[in-house]
Amino acid sequence: MNDTAHTLGRSRTLWELVTRRADLTPDRPVLLQDDRALSFGELRERAERVAAGLYDRGVRPGTVVAWQLPTRIETAVLSFALARLGAVQSPVIPFYRDREVGFALRESKTEFFAVPGEWRGFDHAEMARRLGAKNVFEAYDRLPDGDPSVLPDPPADGTSVRWIYWTSGTTSDPKGVLHTDRSLIAGGSCLAHALRLSADDVGSMAFPYAHIAGPDYTVMLLLYGFPAVMFEHFALPGALEGYRKHGVTVAGGSTAFYSMFLAEQRKQPGEPVIPTLRLLAGGGAPKPPEVYHSVVREMGVQLTHGYGMTEVPMITMGAPDDSAENLATTEGRPPEGMEIRVVDGAGRPVPYGVDGDVRLRGEAVCQGYVNPEQSAEAFDADGFLITGDVGHLTQSGHLVLTGRLKDIIIRKGENISAKEIEDLLHSHPGVADAAVIGLPDAERGERVCAVVEQPPGAEELTLSAVTSYLRAEGLSVHKLPEQLEVVDALPRNEALRKVLKYKLRERFSG
Structure with missing residues (x-):
């Protein structure tokens, strides 16, 4: 991480990070979408005006505001406006419906709810009314506006819970994961440090901005001062035009995204599917070694994969200068400040190369869950988060995941x-x-x-x-x-x- 990024990474709050980056490079773009561009200076200015509009509506520091919005420039502006106010944000994936959304609204005690109206054939405003949500407002292409002079001072404390992210809820009700500004900055710093990007790069967000990867990625943009292209709806080959138009150098998201890019590349062997692309990166799901080798061999770009979860947005990440063996078979190494402990069934640390239960401690780790009982069960006596993942550490400090405790078949x-x-x-x-x-x-x-x-x-x-x-x-x-x-x-x-x-x-x- 360069000196400027390292200094910015010590920001106490996300709003402080926004203002410091805006002071450094006000005219450089941060978000690109279709034919639109938003600079770092405009992000600060627009977010302050939106914060004032929200303040006029009654949003105060600590007010719980849920938003279920697609990956758009307006969504990022609204989120930073709420960060300026010190509100508690509860982002909800746009594809969630009554069961998950209703659960999130109830558990978080949401006081305001921002929706896109009708989006991709579904009426989110009607769902919000059906669920009895309070203070519903549409925020797809128009945001509240006001005079920033009415605003109170920005929050100075970065360790208070101001974010509630929701796990996928694929086997039961979702869990509300509690994060602070500092935990999100720490996660984004980990990603930025591992990928070793520069101000000349152009990133991309093909995933829901409401996912924990949203702030993770945006922190990286703020630390290094480069832009990312936002895709409201990602599908290939249609999205390729946006990657090519803006000269994207870094793409990805997860293993499924790598496979989709590979499928497009195989339609035109030898001709780069995105001429400017030099790196695929992501996490969130296991990466088979063969996928790594296929990307490098057929696309001619590097692939670095990492390990993260809603509770800890970035835990480890492969580095572009890692060996091919480590990039293919491991999840990379943790950054400074992230402790990984691998233990046996009795909670005792195991040697290098021996599988065990993976546990985590560090600034990027969440504060627990909305449900206090879930929080009590989530951490061991030494304050390590119990991930439920199985793996081992190598002598070089790389993490190898071999499965989940629930994904072990006992035959x-x-x-x-x-x-x-x-x-x-x-x-x-x-x-x-x-x-x-x-x-x-x-x-x-x-x-x-x-x-x-x-x-x-x-x-x-x-x-x-x-x-x-x-x-x-x-x-x-x-x-x-x-x-x-x-x-x-x-x-x-x-x-x-x-x-x-x-x-x-x-x-x-x-």
Whole structure:
């Protein structure tokens, strides 16, 4: 991280970071969308006016304001306006509907709710009325406006809870994750430090701004002073025009995004799908080694992958100068200030190379959950967050994730990592994507089931062909799938396109 970015990274609050960057490079662009551009100076100016408009409506420091808005310049401006006021923000993914939205509004005790009106064929304002939300206002292309002279002083404390982010809720009700300005700045600083970007780069946001990746990425822009292109709706090949038009140098989001770019590249081998692109980066879901090698080989760009979650927006990240082996097989290293402890079932640290429960402590870690009981269960006696992930540290300090505690298949008393089998399946030419799950089995406890997507034109896979391939790749016999399901598309969430394994278990458990 350069000296300027390092100094900015010590900002106490997000608003302080905005003002310091605006003072340094007021005329440089920060957000690009279609034919629009917003500079760092304009971001500060517009956010202050919107903050004044919100203040006129009754929003005060500590007021809980939920917003369910798409990835747009206006959304970022509204969010920073709320940061200027010191309100408590509760971002909600735009694709959530009555159950998740109603839960978030109730649990956070939301006092104001910003919606896009009718967006992509769904009436969010009507849903808000149906849910009995208070003080609903539309904020798609018009934002409140007022005179900044009425505003109180900006918040000076960066360690108070001012953010409530919601986990995906794929197996139960979502959890409300409590963050501070400082935890979000620390997460974004980790990302910025690892990727080693410069003011000459152009980034991209193809994910929902309401996801924890929104502030994570925006902090990086503020630290280094470069812009990012925002995509309100991401789909390929349609979005390629925006990447090319603005000369994007850094793209990504998660493994699913890498695969989508690869699919486009394969339509025109040898001709760069985005001529200016030099780096794909992301996290949020496991990355099979074969995906890394395919991106480097076929797209001619570097790929760095990391590890993060709603509770800790950035934990580790691969660095562009890491070895190919580490970039392909690990999640990278933690930055200064992030402690990783890997422990056994009794909570005792394990040696390098030995799998265990991954736990975290550092400034980027959340303050807990809206539900106090969930908070009490989330941390161990030493203050480390219990992630539920399984993995190990290497001698070089790189983290290798091998699965989740809930994603370990127990077959006849033997623990089997779903990720190990998935990584091997991804190297099969007849597999476009794969998910491995454990299904109830009266004889074995659980049986191993592989669910795969196939690329267009591929010969239909059979269970015997898959098991023969896996055996040839060296997979132990007791880990071989006993069931194969071929699907048109794996079920995914709408944020970072994670595979929803619970839906597969529901579908194939019969």
